[in-house]
Amino acid sequence: NAGVMQNPRHLVRRRGQEARLRCSPMKGHSHVYWYRQLPEEGLKFMVYLQKENIIDESGMPKERFSAEFPKEGPSILRIQQVVRGDSAAYFCASSPRQTGGPVEQYFGPGTRLTVT
Amino acid sequence: DQQVKQNSPSLSVQEGRISILNCDYTNSMFDYFLWYKKYPAEGPTFLISISSIKDKNEDGRFTVFLNKSAKHLSLHIVPSQPGDSAVYFCAASPSYSGAGSYQLTFGKGTKLSVIP
Numbered sequence: 511n512a513g514v515m516q517n518p519r520h521l522v523r524r525r526g527q528e529a530r531l532r533c534s535p536m537k538g539h540s541h542v543y544w545y546r547q548l549p550e551e552g553l554k555f556m557v558y559l560q561k562e563n564i565i566d567e568s569g570m571p572k573e574r575f576s577a578e579f580p581k582e583g584p585s586i587l588r589i590q591q592v593v594r595g596d597s598a599a600y601f602c603a604s605s606p607r608q609t610g611g612p613v614e615q616y617f618g619p620g621t622r623l624t625v626t
Numbered sequence: 627d628q629q630v631k632q633n634s635p636s637l638s639v640q641e642g643r644i645s646i647l648n649c650d651y652t653n654s655m656f657d658y659f660l661w662y663k664k665y666p667a668e669g670p671t672f673l674i675s676i677s678s679i680k681d682k683n684e685d686g687r688f689t690v691f692l693n694k695s696a697k698h699l700s701l702h703i704v705p706s707q708p709g710d711s712a713v714y715f716c717a718a719s720p721s722y723s724g725a726g727s728y729q730l731t732f733g734k735g736t737k738l739s740v741i742p
Contacts, residue, residue: 550734
């Protein structure tokens with residue numbers, strides 16, 4: 511019974527390159543969330559997606575960041591032209607279909623992005 | 627503006643005693659609360675949750691108490707075990723539908739050390 515899977519676990523990029531982070535939700539989960547954790551901070555919400563739909567991207571920086579959750583395949587968080595301030599741990603979470611209110615979100619192991 | 631606050635960055639407790647982790651929130655729209663446990667280099671693991679219609683929820687050694695008038699919740703672990711040593715995050719969510727409804731807002735965490 512696989513949990514939320516994220517890859518790569520570690521990613522090193524030079525300034526100006528693109529970073530692609532992948533997330534496969536738990537089996538039976540159709541809702542995906544991305545969070546970012548800076549050192550010594552809590553996790554900060556970025557975006558909430560369902561299949562082929564962005565539901566809430568209020569936490570996503572307006573430029574260089576994008577997310578998708580296609581009909582087939584994992585959810586992708588894409589960061590273009592990375593800068594040093596993008597260095598952080600990026601966590602993906604998933605939950606089952608939401609009915610009647612919030613439910614627990616289950617987190618993956620994270621991708622640690624380092625921008626050199 | 628921190629909407630979820632964990633004012634103790636760290637806590638040390640003797641094995642077998644009670645651990646009490648505290649969390650305060652400021653947003654009166656929050657009415658669903660969760661505790662997560664996180665080991666280094668891993669994603670947060672869901673522990674226990676509570677809805678605002680309750681003031682207590684218990685699961686084995688873990689009990690969460692909610693004082694809605696004080697906007698305060700606490701996690702009690704009894705008896706504490708060395709394997710409980712981790713960072714504990716408090717998280718909160720509103721339960722209305724629509725934009726922002728399902729994003730979790732996290733505190734900065736409390737590092738618990740259980741001494742054998």
